[in-house]
Amino acid sequence: MKPARHKERLIALIGLAVLLFSPPLILVFDRYRPDGISALPIYLFLAWGAVILLMAWLMERPTHDESCEDDAR
Amino acid sequence: MRTDAVVLGIAFGYLALLFVIAAWGDRRAEQGRSVIGSPTIYALSIAVYCTAWTFYGSVGRAAEGGPSFLLIYLGPTLAMLASPFIIRKMVRIARAQRITSIADFLSARYGKSVGLGALVALIALIGITPYIALQLKAITLSHAVLMNYPDVPELRMAEENFWADKSFWVALVLAVFIILFGTRHLDASERHEGMVAAIAFESLIKLIAFLSVGVFTVFVLFRGPGELLATAQQSNDLTRLLSLEAVPGGAVGWVGTLAMAFLAFLTLPRQFQILVVENVDEHHLKRASWLFPLYLLAINLFVIPVALAGLLIGDAGSDPDSFVLTLPLSAGLEGLPLLVFIGGLSAATSMVIVETIAMSTMVSNQLIMPLLLRSRRFHPGSRKDLSGWLLGIRRIAIILILLLGYLYHALVGDAYSLVTIGLVSFAAAAQFAPALLFGLYWRGATRLGAIIGLIAGFLVWCHTLLIPGFAQSGWLDDGFLATGLFGWEWLRPYALFGLEGWDIYSHSLLWSLLANAGSLIVISLFTRQTRLEQTQAALFTEALHSSLVYRSLWQGQTTHGELRTLLGRYLGTSATRRVLAVSANDHDDDQPVAPETIARAEQALSGALGSASARVLIHSVVRGEALDLEAVLSILDTTSQTLEYNRRLEQKSQELARIGEELRSANERLRELDRLKDEFVAMVSHELRTPLTSIRAFAEILRDSPDLPNDKREHFLDVVVWESQRLSRLIEEILDLARLESGRLTLNPQPLDLVTLTRQSVDAVQQVQQDRGVTLTVDLQVDTAPVIGDPDRLEQVIINLLDNAAKFADEQTPHVRLALARHKDRFRLSVEDNGNGVDPADRERVFEKFHQLQPQRTGHGQSRGRPRGSGLGLPISRGIVAHLGGRLWIEEAATLGGACLVMELPERSA
Secondary structure: OHHHHHHHHHHHHHHHHHHHOOHHHHHHHHHOOOOOOOOHHHHHHHHHHHHHHHHHHHHHOHHHOOOOOOOOO | OOOHHHHHHHHHHHHHHHHHHHHHHHHHHHOOOOOOOOHHHHHHHHHHHOOHHHHHHHHHHHHHHHHHHHHHHHHHHHHHHOOOOHHHHHHHHHHHHOOOOHHHHHHHHOOOOHHHHHHHHHHHHHHHHHHHHHHHHHHHHHHHHHHHOOOOOOOOHHHOOHHHOHHHHHHHHHHHHHHHHHOOOOOOOOOOHHHHHHHHHHHHHHHHHHHHHHHHHHHHHOOHHHHHHHHHHOOHHHHHHOOHHHOOOHHHHHHHHHHHHHHHHHHOHHHHHHHHHOOOOOOHHHHHHHHHHHHHHHHHOOHHHHHHHHHHHOOOOOOHHHHHHHHHHHOOOOHHHHHHHHHHHHHHHHHHHHHHHHHHHHHHHHHHHHHHHHOOOOOOOOOOOOHHHHHHHHHHHHHHHHHHHHHHHHHOHHHOOHHHHHHHHHHHHHOHHHHHHHHHHOOOOOHHHHHHHHHHHHHHHHHHHHHHHHHHOOOOOOHHHHHOHHHOHHHOOOOHHHOOOOOHHHHHHHHHHHHHHHHHHHHHHHOOOOHHHHHHHHHHHOOOOOOOOOHHHEOOEOEHHHHHHHHHHHHOHHHHHHHHHOOOOOOOOOOEOOHHHHHHHHHHHHHHHOHHHHHHHHHHHOEOOOEOHHHHHHHHHHHHHHHHHHHHHHHHHHHHHHHHHHHHHHHHHHHHHHHHHHHHHHHHHHHHHHHHHHHHHHHHHHHHOOOOOHHHHHHHHHHHHHHHHHHHHHHHHHHHHHHHHHOOOOOOOEEEEHHHHHHHHHHHHHHHHHHHOOEEEEEEOOOOOEEEEOHHHHHHHHHHHHHHHHHHOOOOOOEEEEEEEEEOOEEEEEEEEOOOOOOHHHOOHHHOOOHHHOHHHHOOOHHHOOOOOOOOHHHHHHHHHHHOOOEEEEEEOOOOOOEEEEEEEEOOOO
């Protein structure tokens, strides 16, 4: 079961990243302007960092080793 | 300190350092102690993605397009997240087929097509040369800024002699570097270890340089990011810069650029070279998939602060592209500008090196070799040694490509800002994406579809980006921009088919990819693949599944002598010996060659010449189809079918196991029922026999003793009558049960009042109960209880409940309590006793017929010697109540502490 879960998590993460970096959310944060300055850049960097962290966590865990070797397409 | 001599000394000293590193890397590789065998080095080398365009251009783009510069890096981040799926597959295919470039990759996928390979190489040449020019321009520009500050540098390259232009000399040095370290082996699919080591080193340098400027700007020029932001806040223009308003094309432009960066990252020739061809170990992708995005994040962290600071401090005339340099210069620093210059130089040179290697491989393998193979001199039949020639061709290609880049830079470079050229190239590279991605995942994509798609996409790209760009640099009359091609409005390059309001890149990407992918799909659906195409398509799409060794499927025939001559001509003697070494135990030239050797030979040729040329060459000496394509295809099909069957089998067996388990438990249940039935029959027989026996006994006494006293006779007759009644009651119960079981129980439902019925029942049993010494309490909490039911049957149930309770009540002071109450829209009749109660686990079993017959489970009344009653009362009662739409269950008695049987019937609606 582990390989499938790993693959699913990866796909979920890709979906999350696409969502975070695309208009609906981008627009929300663009319109949020606490001091007259758009929060968009800050948001982008934070979201980006979070995505990288999650990916690092997914890829560097020792348990999954060969997990996505032969079932990912 | 900023004299020409010092700057040049440092710049060329830096280039010399690259040579040293590359030479060291190659030396280590020869000793078998590779320096690039680490995922971190791999991730750093991927950072060749960050060119001078990143180093200088990001700030420029941020100063004009706001946060849109980030998209160029978010796209690759997405691509790296998907690397376990896409890039890993590409790496595995490239390794198996000895792929040398993206042109080779696409050509191999679509049946080792010469035409497709040439087309890709040509498009890359046209699309990417400006990009190389861009790097050279950045070097010239940064040098000019460095030397002329604070004057605005005059950049009229065309008027300057090329020998005074530093970038010309840099290009020359780079040509030497690339020839030395990029064409060491003829086999282009082998790693260029020294070069990769140098690239990784350059990636570090540019990161350090950029971070230094960033830290200097934020913490020295300003007192931290807070002050910078506070200053910027006072200007409307600057606050606007941080928002989506500044992004060209708004939300649509945002998505378009993101998609373009994603696709281009996979298809740019230099990225393909580093990601796929130079990949040492596919496991390195794991680390790179997050480390490279992290690198991108780090190098972009200070872009916005630098852009803001540049706009705040720098004089308005200064070009935003050179803020990175002018900011430290304006502060009067000496060392930092030099570091920045080196950083920019490293970004530019790393890109030029890798791109040129990739392009030269493409040009020599996909454009020149196929042409040469047609000429007489190179004809496979002749016997000249050509391996030296091949390297020579590649080296000349390197020089020509760099020269082309330089010319482009010198002639048109002025017209474009850095970012513009970069995005135009990205859009060109993105044209390879449909053929690549469809080729990886859709087995049906055909060669013709790919070729037409590429041509269509390329033409649209020319029309919507390249030619308008030329027009804007003044090379062409730019009238057609406004009026459209041939004066047709709907052909306006920046508003094709009237689509306006988009930024030009998203606009171009949309139409070109639409044309490209559309043609690919439609034509693929209506054309046939050759067998070789089918095989390659299957090998590519199934790359992650089948570890198919298809070498044994080679069936063509040739001799050692012929093969050795062929390889010798193209690969040189030492490589030939390596390829043939394994099988060449006997050196008889007339011996037939083993199929595996032919396969190895074709792979070796592929690595050097590209797959299309290798195929042509092998077929010049091998008689018969070299590879049994039918067999390969059928094996590939079988493999995927087998996988599918396996999956189905597994499902089936799981299902079978589940069904088996179900059957087993059903069987157990049946056995249990069977056992119960046997016991029941035994018990019923016993129950029937007991009254029968006594009836017979008393009847015999009466018959045999005519002189019995009258009172005794009467008593005996009473016993006979009483036992007969018991007998018929028992038989009645058994019949009821049988009817219930078979569903033939006929009820006569009619409206009735449960209160009245309860009173009747209580009256009926009260006398008997009193005789037994049972205290019966009746608690009717409602005056009327209208329900629907069969009065006789319900009475039977209530009597049965009372009777049952009396039986199981405490022996010394038996007490039974009957209560009738309303519960929501139902009526509950509960009968409690003060006996031992029923174990919760056994509560449902009480309602099983024959339950009573299992003495060990009754829990009640064993002290009285035998279970009382047939044990059929409760099952029958439950059956009747259920037929009337109610429920009957057992629970803890609330007041008396024993068992409590509850009958619930729905209220009759008025």
